[in-house]
Amino acid sequence: MVVESPAREATPPVEHPKSLLLRMDRMPHIWCSRCGIGIAVGCFAAAMDKIGLSPDDIIVTSGIGCTGRVAGYVKVDSFHTTHGRAIPFAVGMSLARPDLKHVVFSGDGDLISIGGNHFIHGARRNQNLLVICVNNFIYAMTGGQLAPTTPLTARATTAPYGSFERPFNLPALAMSAGASYVARWTSLHIRRLTDSLTEALNRDGFRFVEILAPCSTIYARRNKLGTGLDLMKYYYENSVIDHEAGLEDLDIGFQSKIVVGKFRDEERPSFTMSMQDHLGKILGKKYTPAVTGKDNNPQTGGKA
């Protein structure tokens, strides 16, 4: 059946191509017009599609906040947990089900402020998690409070005269804590972001992808930066791809240059591998490899 190219737009004959990976019964989602989180989710869905993995093999955990709502919109086993505790929750689950792919999808405040301790220890131990941090420089869901990533001089409701605190440099933090894959992209870099996520999904260890996303209603508006569209244009004008950048160059100032890229991609034994290798070596025959939820053993909590 050949469809002729129509003069105007076509009436959609089918649902959106990514609809199988999204909870379409909950669309439209709650994110504002011109918010970048939807783009991050779309790229993630595209990456899931690309690696050809069944959505049954991926688990998404998120925390609290605007990005924390992602778990509610992806059609996989998904967990919307407490503020800052998505990473340790996912650590527990990844140790119980090492056969599945575990993704933590949360925001900058959730992962780095209240969740900061869990972030650095998860990275230190090279836990087998893909951590996607959508960074909109603000605590958006609760009205626009200061975040540990808010650039100097930017305004927030708890920094009404502008922030005078030095913000975190997330890729530097992740790298120094020991993450094995570290990348930063903006919502505008849709293809490189999708490629990064595809790559990261196929790796082991602690993988960290920071996605700079426009927050139109709060960050842009309160800082007189226009709308999310203006922020996307700012990303266009000011982002530079430099995979070899030094850690200091990755700082982000208010409306400053943004360096994006893939800054680290190393193969390192994950926590589980290190545990199995070491205990196997020390205990020899006495070592019993860990039971998992997949073993279908009801005595230890599994389904028969």
Place this chain on the structure above:
Amino acid sequence: MHADPKGVLTGTHYFDGDHAAAEGACAAGCRFFAGYPITPSTEVAERVALRFPMIGGQFIQMEDELASIAAVLGAAWGGLKSMTVTSGPGFSLMMENIGLGVMMEVPCVVVDVQRGGPSTGLPTLPGQADIMQARWGSHGDYEIIALSPNSPQECFDLVIEAFNLSERWRVPVFVMMDECIGHMTEKVVIPPAEEIDIVTRRYTDKPPEEYLPYVPGEDLVPDIAPVGEGYRFHTTGLTHDERGYPVMTADCQEVCVHRLIEKINQNADKIFHLEKTNIDDADIVVVSYGISSRVAIPAVERARGEGLKVGELRLVTVWPFPEELIRELAGQVKAFVVPEINYGQMVHEVERCAGGKAVTKLVPHGGGWVHDPEKIYQAIKEVAK
């Protein structure tokens, strides 16, 4: 079903309460433990770290207690029986995620080896002052189950019972030990695996297209689904409907939260574990739990020796509280005597349920040691007048 023999250290042992609790976890089928060291619970974690690699379990010392309880919830969802141990300060840190465990209906066990409080308090000395916190520590309305062992043998037995209760009722269950029991070394008999009954959560038999995560059964407990098997469910700490999706309305709150409370209340009769001694003709009942119940024994015996009709009610399950039983007894007895190593916690429950029909006498102790049985005896004598 029977316990997995791999985790059962059958035999007669000389263990302290902490080690017995660790063995109880191994026997119950617990294969995931995440904890953070805190006196006087650390020995549980240490023994688990030693034993788990040999029985197929995973031990991880997390960066703090908040991470520990979060990891326990995650591993429980991943299909493993999971546990953590802590003491007062760590217990306080865990409260938010305990609420998450209640809301998401996650089977897990939290052992609190109580010590003197508040704050850093007396890390190496006993207390029983976290009992109310076990019930009310997290924010919002909810119900949980809590057990209180009074010997290392019971530490072993009650950890298994705690796992069974948590799996049956899909709720976090607390084992409220104290430093005295935790560090007391006594004979612990571990039976063969065939004699240990264990329970596992009820998995759904519905296919993914028909399954909804929070449709309660007749017992008010929803069937759980395994992750990674195509169910693709969502669950959240937000007030949610039977699909697991957040619905933020008062109507949904009524359906969602009220059921969490009724799930325990309506099934309390199947949960209670109480030890009644000489209750039937008693004029005075000593209501106690944990180490205080053992300290009360010489006091009760001395009073009985003098002809006083003293009975004992030992709360093995501290929560849910046996309200009906106390109300009934209050009509029969003259007084309740409640010795506890705090300045008054369970005594308020006893007094509330007694409804003024019987006198309620607290025998307090600030913590740091156990009661002098003399004080309990004096209290019995006082109410006998």
Place this chain on the structure above:
Amino acid sequence: MWLRTGGYSLSPKEAKMPDSHYWRKPFDSDKVKPSEGTVYIIKDRCKGCGFCVEFCPRGVLVLSTEFNKKGYHPPEVVHPEKCVNCDLCERICPEFAIYCLNQEEIIELVP
């Protein structure tokens, strides 16, 4: 001065030229044709952010003047012949409200 109809990858001069003009003609330009796509817009899901309009490299879309159910202006296709099925609009839309399909995908997916 960028054109309103997107064109971040076209200079004003280029945007005005017909597609058949190349400043450097590929050797196989008679054998290899650029891909073609059809844009589909789920109008009532759109929140009028304008990302697709702004960043479409071919200038296919403009923001329409009509309102959808929620009161937003969804995009509309003004140059359907220019769509090369690059999927940028699909990927950059935060609302999953727009996508494009080429002939093969249409045959495969459309009932």
